[in-house]
Amino acid sequence: MSDHAILVKDVGVRFRPYLDRNPTFRRSIGKREPRVAEEVIALADVSFEIEKGEAYGIIGHNGAGKSTLLRVLARTMRPNTGTVEVHGRTSTLLQLGVGFNNELSGRRNIYLGGLAHGLRLAEVEDRFDDIVEYAGLEHAIDRPLKTYSTGMFARLAFSVSMHLDPNILLLDEVLAVGDESFREKSLHSMRELLARAGTIVFVSHSLSTVEEFCDRALWLDRGQVRLVGAPSEVIDAYRAAVSSAE
Amino acid sequence: MSTVTASDRARLSAWRVYVRDLWERREFAWFLAMGNLKARNASTALGLFWWILNPLMLAGVYYIVFGFIFSGTREGEPAFLAWLISGIFAFTYTSTAMTSGANSILANSKLLVNIRFPRMILPVAALVEAGVGFLASLGIFYVIAWPVNGIRPGLSLVWLPLAVTLHTLFNLGLAAATARLAVPFRDINNIIPHLNRLWMYLTPIIWPMAFIEAKAQWAQNVIQANPLFPYMALYRKALMGRELDPLNIWLAIFWAVVALGVGVISFVRFEGNMVRHL
Numbered sequence: 074m075s076d077h078a079i080l081v082k083d084v085g086v087r088f089r090p091y092l093d094r095n096p097t098f099r100r101s102i103g104k105r106e107p108r109v110a111e112e113v114i115a116l117a118d119v120s121f122e123i124e125k126g127e128a129y130g131i132i133g134h135n136g137a138g139k140s141t142l143l144r145v146l147a148r149t150m151r152p153n154t155g156t157v158e159v160h161g162r163t164s165t166l167l168q169l170g171v172g173f174n175n176e177l178s179g180r181r182n183i184y185l186g187g188l189a190h191g192l193r194l195a196e197v198e199d200r201f202d203d204i205v206e207y208a209g210l211e212h213a214i215d216r217p218l219k220t221y222s223t224g225m226f227a228r229l230a231f232s233v234s235m236h237l238d239p240n241i242l243l244l245d246e247v248l249a250v251g252d253e254s255f256r257e258k259s260l261h262s263m264r265e266l267l268a269r270a271g272t273i274v275f276v277s278h279s280l281s282t283v284e285e286f287c288d289r290a291l292w293l294d295r296g297q298v299r300l301v302g303a304p305s306e307v308i309d310a311y312r313a314a315v316s317s318a319e
Numbered sequence: 320m321s322t323v324t325a326s327d328r329a330r331l332s333a334w335r336v337y338v339r340d341l342w343e344r345r346e347f348a349w350f351l352a353m354g355n356l357k358a359r360n361a362s363t364a365l366g367l368f369w370w371i372l373n374p375l376m377l378a379g380v381y382y383i384v385f386g387f388i389f390s391g392t393r394e395g396e397p398a399f400l401a402w403l404i405s406g407i408f409a410f411t412y413t414s415t416a417m418t419s420g421a422n423s424i425l426a427n428s429k430l431l432v433n434i435r436f437p438r439m440i441l442p443v444a445a446l447v448e449a450g451v452g453f454l455a456s457l458g459i460f461y462v463i464a465w466p467v468n469g470i471r472p473g474l475s476l477v478w479l480p481l482a483v484t485l486h487t488l489f490n491l492g493l494a495a496a497t498a499r500l501a502v503p504f505r506d507i508n509n510i511i512p513h514l515n516r517l518w519m520y521l522t523p524i525i526w527p528m529a530f531i532e533a534k535a536q537w538a539q540n541v542i543q544a545n546p547l548f549p550y551m552a553l554y555r556k557a558l559m560g561r562e563l564d565p566l567n568i569w570l571a572i573f574w575a576v577v578a579l580g581v582g583v584i585s586f587v588r589f590e591g592n593m594v595r596h597l
């Protein structure tokens with residue numbers, strides 16, 4: 074058995090935005106523009122591996138392909154080329170509050186979120202009190218979600234994700250909205266997950282958090298792997314490139 | 320003797336795995352459907368009463384329009400109101416399944432992008448939502464039909480489970496097909512309401528059978544080819560004790576199988592590409 078949690082090999086993702094621009098019938102049966110002209114290469118020949126127990130940071134400028142890469146890791150998007158191996162139960166937090174319904178209460182949304190992520194009803198019931206307590210939302214749990222502040226919403230969503238018992242947690246820029254105490258609490262739970270040989274893939278524009286928290290970092294540049302290494306090293310190179318470009 | 324090739328077997332087992340995954344997520348489908356039903360009326364004063372009020376008001380509107388204003392077509396149907404509302408409730412089930420099926424993927428794009436699950440959950444949840452509303456409306460059928468037309472629940476109600484089951488399978492196929500089409504072709508959302516309007520007028524709902532029996536043979540053939548025709552006949556048998564041509568049972572099975580097969584297969588084959596279109 075390998076101790077890889079994630080193995081990515083030669084992954085490429087292309088988009089054909091002309092197809093994604095809500096095509097009409099006329100456009101799709103009518104003459105097509107040449108395909109190559111409008112193709113967006115979001116990821117090209119991306120290969121890397123992540124070990125079990127590792128916190129892996131991914132940095133890069135806007136549009137570099139970080140979110141696309143996480144979708145491929147979450148296996149909600151099939152890459153055009155290459156292979157992805159994932160060993161473990163993944164919990165994704167690419168966006169906050171997936172599966173939530175704003176009109177319904179926090180209580181109801183814990184059920185929805187948990188079931189959406191693949192828990193059984195009985196499992197959600199077992200974990201319900203812990204989820205509420207962890208989020209610190211005992212007082213607001215029966216209020217409709219639309220009355221929550223951004224931070225309260227984030228707490229609830231993060232709490233649900235942490236109680237899915239994941240081995241692998243994929244995070245896309247989600248800690249930015251919580252307050253300081255919640256940020257500390259989330260980082261603490263994430264360290265606990267790592268201590269249990271869990272794996273975290275952490276996409277963030279907060280370079281200091283990546284440096285503080287991650288064991289290794291990957292710099293993604295226009296869909297390609299530019300550098301992999303110790304966070305401080307990768308971040309320095311990234312900063313140097315950004316300032317020289319200005 | 321028939322032979323099953325390796326690839327055929329692989330495909331069959333892939334479907335088995337898919338159905339099993341779907342079944343494992345049934346609680347999610349149920350919560351999603353009930354959540355949407357609740358959310359829709361969460362901020363209204365009457366809340367869940369709208370389940371009952373909506374079909375009642377729908378029936379009221381159509382009764383005023385086709386019972387009194389355009390009353391020419393009701394000739395030959397002694398229990399017109401019962402005929403009308405049984406048809407409208409059943410038709411609404413189908414049209415709701417189509418519209419909410421078309422929306423099911425687009426409205427849940429966040430789920431699709433973030434979580435891996437058998438995507439059929441979404442049209443299934445849309446159908447459950449429509450089905451619960453339909454059953455609620457069936458519950459009030461006799462509340463109207465008994466006092467107005469003297470139609471009471473009778474032995475023929477044993478046909479109801481068959482009618483609902485076949486009609487539901489048919490609707491599920493439609494929901495899957497519209498869901499699949501609406502992802503790349505958003506235009507579908509604009510077309511469906513018009514198609515549905517036309518379909519309603521081509522179905523024996525606002526006009527009784529006497530109306531079509533007076534028409535030319537070809538017109539009758541066209542109406543009989545309407546996939547909703549046999550389901551209507553089944554409902555009228557079950558709810559009103561009307562005569563049922565056994566052919567309609569076979570037609571109802573036939574259309575359910577066709578819709579389900581085409582809808583679900585085209586949906587599942589497209590699943591892997593959905594995220595790219597959101």
Ligand SMILES: Nc1ncnc2c1ncn2[C@@H]1O[C@H](COP(=O)(O)OP(=O)(O)OP(=O)(O)O)[C@@H](O)[C@H]1O
Nearest residue numbers: 088090093113115134135136137138139140141595
């Ligand atoms: N559905 C889509 N259709 C067409 N192009 C897309 C689609 N999704 C992403 N892209 C393109 O792929 C590239 C990578 O996008 P992605 O969202 O992965 O970037 P990112 O690194 O997450 O950026 P950010 O830091 O802003 O979040 C971009 O050029 C984007 O325009």
Ligand SMILES: [Mg+2]
Nearest residue numbers: 139140141245
């Ligand atoms: Mg992104």
